[in-house]
Amino acid sequence: xxxxxxxxxxxxxxxxxxxxxxxxxxxxxxxxxxxxxxxxxxxxxxxxxxxxxxxxxxxxxxxxxxxxxxxxxxxxxxxxxxxxxxxxxxxxxxxxxxxxxxxxxxxxxxxxxxxxxxxxx
Amino acid sequence: xxxxxxxxxxxxxxxxxxxxxxxxxxxxxxxxxxxxxxxxxxxxxxxxxxxxxxxxxxxxxxxxxxxxxxxxxxxxxxxxxxxxxxxxxxxxxxxxxxxxxxxxxxxxxxxxxxxxxxxxxxxxxxxxxxxxxxxxxxxxxxxxxxxxxxxxxxxxxxxxxxxxxxxxxxxxxxxxxxxxxxxxxxxxxxxxxxxxxxxxxxxxxxxxxxxxxxxxxxxxxxxxxxxxxxxxxxxxxxxxxxxxxxxxxxxxxxxxxxxxxxxxxxxxxxxxxxxxxxxxxxxxxxxxxxxxxxxxxxxxxxxxxxxxxxxxxxxxxxxxxxxxxxxxxxxxxxxxxxxxxxxxxxxxxxxxxxxxxxxxxxxxxxxxxxxxxxxxxxxxxxxxxxxxxxxxxxxxxxxxxxxxxxxxxxxxxxxxxxxxxxxxxxxxxxxxxxxxxxxxxxxxxxxxx
Numbered sequence: 001x002x003x004x005x006x007x008x009x010x011x012x013x014x015x016x017x018x019x020x021x022x023x024x025x026x027x028x029x030x031x032x033x034x035x036x037x038x039x040x041x042x043x044x045x046x047x048x049x050x051x052x053x054x055x056x057x058x059x060x061x062x063x064x065x066x067x068x069x070x071x072x073x074x075x076x077x078x079x080x081x082x083x084x085x086x087x088x089x090x091x092x093x094x095x096x097x098x099x100x101x102x103x104x105x106x107x108x109x110x111x112x113x114x115x116x117x118x119x120x121x
Numbered sequence: 122x123x124x125x126x127x128x129x130x131x132x133x134x135x136x137x138x139x140x141x142x143x144x145x146x147x148x149x150x151x152x153x154x155x156x157x158x159x160x161x162x163x164x165x166x167x168x169x170x171x172x173x174x175x176x177x178x179x180x181x182x183x184x185x186x187x188x189x190x191x192x193x194x195x196x197x198x199x200x201x202x203x204x205x206x207x208x209x210x211x212x213x214x215x216x217x218x219x220x221x222x223x224x225x226x227x228x229x230x231x232x233x234x235x236x237x238x239x240x241x242x243x244x245x246x247x248x249x250x251x252x253x254x255x256x257x258x259x260x261x262x263x264x265x266x267x268x269x270x271x272x273x274x275x276x277x278x279x280x281x282x283x284x285x286x287x288x289x290x291x292x293x294x295x296x297x298x299x300x301x302x303x304x305x306x307x308x309x310x311x312x313x314x315x316x317x318x319x320x321x322x323x324x325x326x327x328x329x330x331x332x333x334x335x336x337x338x339x340x341x342x343x344x345x346x347x348x349x350x351x352x353x354x355x356x357x358x359x360x361x362x363x364x365x366x367x368x369x370x371x372x373x374x375x376x377x378x379x380x381x382x383x384x385x386x387x388x389x390x391x392x393x394x395x396x397x398x399x400x401x402x403x404x405x406x407x408x409x410x411x412x413x414x415x416x417x418x419x420x421x422x423x424x425x426x427x428x429x430x431x432x433x434x435x436x437x438x439x440x441x442x443x444x445x446x447x448x449x450x451x452x453x454x455x456x457x458x459x460x461x462x463x464x465x466x467x468x469x470x471x472x473x474x475x476x477x478x479x480x481x482x483x484x485x486x487x488x489x490x491x492x493x494x495x496x497x498x499x500x501x502x503x504x505x506x507x508x509x510x511x512x513x514x515x516x517x518x519x520x521x522x523x524x525x526x527x528x529x530x531x532x533x534x535x536x537x538x539x540x541x542x543x544x545x546x547x548x549x550x551x552x553x554x555x556x557x558x559x560x561x562x563x564x565x566x567x568x569x570x
Binding site for chain 1 (some may be wrong): 393549
């Protein structure tokens with residue numbers, strides 16, 4: 001096993017509505033998706049946001065897109081019009097999730113790191 | 122084949138968007154030759170409250186401040202090529218925007234312009250306030266409302282287009298409805314064809330943020346590279362009669378459309394993927410698939426639709442007091458320790474008068490929390506270029522001004538080497554939302570000749 005940041009396996013984007021943030025996590029390759037489902041759990045995402053004391057973290061799976069959607073309530077210190085954060089929308093937050101460390105089997109890391117796109121034959 | 126799809130271009134994704142983006146989109150629509158429409162999305166959650174304030178100061182104002190810069194470059198071309206323009210740039214004053222657009226048409230040598238005005242979203246007058254008192258939580262119902270707008274749907278837009286509007290100006294409508302409206306008018310879809318409307322809604326969803334589906338807001342060097350991001354092209358959706366669609370972009374522009382850009386934007390601001398609620402339909406992308414079918418061409422399949430909700434969402438803005446922010450920089454050896462000391466000085470000067478948020482930009486800022494818990498847990502390090510930021514909000518302007526004065530005073534009374542103080546004081550808006558029965562807030566349209 002190799003430990004790599006989620007950032008090497010997946011990409012994503014944050015959206016906001018009021019005090020609710022949604023964060024997508026999208027596998028670069030289909031073979032990464034089961035690793036994400038197993039390791040990027042609601043509990044681990046709640047842990048990276050612990051200082052913000054979210055009311056709830058809900059994960060939705062979209063296997064046909066190789067993607068997950070996290071919906072996190074009460075995480076934006078009141079939302080775009082109430083937060084004192086420089087990033088009132090929380091747009092940067094997807095990169096907090098993408099910093100989570102994932103255990104990856106060596107066969108998926110030919111050069112020590114996972115590759116984002118399959119080789120074109 | 123070309124005439125079998127309706128092409129809808131996205132000309133803007135927010136009020137601050139690039140004003141030179143719509144031109145290449147329109148040229149591509151013209152070159153392809155079939156039926157087409159152009160949409161502009163310029164209203165964020167808080168934009169409308171600012172517009173409402175602007176309208177109070179000037180009854181002719183209160184519409185999108187960039188209206189002329191967005192529409193001016195493409196108006197004549199669109200009118201001549203029968204490409205209707207639909208935008209929510211009416212903001213708090215669709216009628217004022219319509220008059221400005223007619224004047225703009227004359228400036229460009231067009232002798233007339235039929236503008237459709239869609240209204241019914243503004244609930245800030247007495248009738249609307251009475252309705253809100255029934256549906257807002259009691260604590261909010263007693264507050265001073267700055268603006269209240271219900272998200273209207275696509276029907277009134279489609280009606281205005283069927284009545285011959287060359288431009289449709291709306292206030293608050295659901296963003297995807299800007300695209301669903303022209304598609305309904307073009308194909309004659311009934312308002313209960315859920316599957317079709319679900320698909321068209323997600324096409325509109327992909328268009329509504331402009332470049333966010335064509336490589337904007339996507340680049341991550343070395344992992345997700347985007348060609349010519351400085352000239353990123355804006356999107357075009359090719360919508361078929363059953364609502365299914367292909368996403369592409371303006372010709373001869375930078376950016377890219379591939380499965381990754383489409384997936385990121387498909388899930389943007391979505392909560393339950395099986396229930397994306399709009400006034401038109403409940404769209405369901407839980408089984409959606411994306412297929413790269415050519416260079417910068419992605420087909421989205423598997424979208425479903427369910428009957429629309431019985432209620433509509435209202436955004437309500439209240440007076441939110443004053444927001445003050447002040448920053449000062451420390452750099453070089455021991456910079457982080459000096460920045461931390463500066464925060465401590467401010468904390469002791471302000472005491473309990475104000476809840477202040479501190480950031481150490483260059484150490485920990487946007488990932489932290491208003492309560493200061495993340496910063497308290499962050500072990501002091503040796504960052505050498507740190508900007509201390511203090512921010513607070515309060516109904517009492519004087520208290521917030523005191524914070525700004527204290528940060529300014531760090532020049533002479535704070536730690537060594539502090540520089541670059543900047544302060545800002547702004548009135549703040551606070552928002553909430555509620556649901557109202559749709560039959561209580563009908564949309565209406567009118568044609569201004």
